[in-house]
Structure formats: structure tokens, C-alpha cells
Amino acid sequence: MTFTAAEARRRVARTDWAAHAAELDEHGSASTGPLLSPAECADLAALYDKPELFRTTVDLARHRFGSGEYRYFTHDLPAPVAALRAALYPRLLPVARDWAARLDRPALWPDSLDEWLERCHAAGQDRSAQILLSYGPGDWNALHRDVFGDLVFPLQVVIALDAYGTDYSGGEFLMVEQRPRAQSRGTATILRQGHGLVFTTRDHPVRTRRGWSAGAMRHGVSTVRSGRRRTLGVVFHDAT
16 A cells, blocks of 8 residues: 555544643653554665665764664655654644743744745755664663754654564663753653654653743663664754
């Protein structure tokens, strides 16, 4: 079956986005239903071995980001990646605008993903930020944020392309929240093959006695114990 924009919208619509908005408020992340079949996951994972599809490869150890590799796609995205990105954006947009209102920030994001990307490009953020990541035994990713310029969409999505416990072990998705005037809080999530995890790009609103504060968050990947762990990163702003 050809992965069409209509099919992407159908799959994305199966998720209870109202419930997920509350989960994002509480934890800074929320799991979706299945977005890709196992066969589609395998097809996307196999693209990692086609360097002509990517604008650059990042060696995490070389940059002291951890261990492993990831590759940024060119703007000529595979159909499932482009379709899912377009289908997810309007579902996440209400959360983004609500968070901006609570944190007294400007809501910069138009209704159209294409218009938002045009604004990114006009500001000098004109390189694709869609990522295919590949980790083997001993690989890991340090806690970080995917902020590539002044224009940032506050949510992004990671989709697991391999099956936890079958294709690999370890490699849990990590998030650490620096809570206002409190100790940091960490979470570890096992990614289900074909399912997405929506998570905050840099922070989320936290209610305090003084009103709303920004709870700073970073994400990373724990050490892979065995096998091969590949994921697709869907980012809604482009990079400098």
C-alpha cells in the first residue's frame, strides 16, 4: 500500500489527542497509537544504508554527544516521513499554542506547516531536521534538546523502527525534568515498534504557587545492551 497523506491522517486520528494533551502537561511526553506497520518500519530503517538520501551524518562520539550515529534527511523526504509530519502538526498545534499562552510567550506557529517552514527558512533555518538514528551495542545519547535556531516548535515525535526485547535490549528513551525549586525528575520509556512518542522540545508549563513556570526538560537514550535500535525523529522546525 502506498503511504498517502490521507492514510497518515487516518492513523494519526486514531490517537486520543485530548487525553494526550493532559499527559503532555503532566509528564512532558505521551505515547501515540501505531503510526507505522512493522514492514513500513523495516523499509524506513533500511534507508539508513542509502547515504544519498541524507544531507549529513553525525558521529555522536566525535562530538562527545554519546556513542552511535544519526543522519539528517534532505528535504526530499520519504513519503511516510513527509505525510506523518504533515498529519501530526495540526494535532500538536493546539498544545503548542496553549503552552505559549500559559507561559506568556508569543504563539508563532501558523495553521499551516508549510507556512511555518517558510518562516523558518526566511530566518535562515533552511536545513532539514528530520533524523534517522542508529544505535548498536554500547551506544547511547546524552541528554540534550533539539533546538536549532530562534524559531522552535515546542513538541516533536520519535517513532521506534525496531522491536524492544526482540531486535534490541536497553536503549530506553530518557527524559529529565528540571523542576522549579525542586530536584530533577527522570523518566525512562520503552518505545513500541511503529508507535510514536510525542515529547517536549525544551520545556513545558508547570504550575507553581506563583503561577506558571517553564519546566526545563532534556531527552536522551540509555545504553543499548544488545542488537540494533533505529528510530525516526520527526521535528517541526528546520535547522540553521
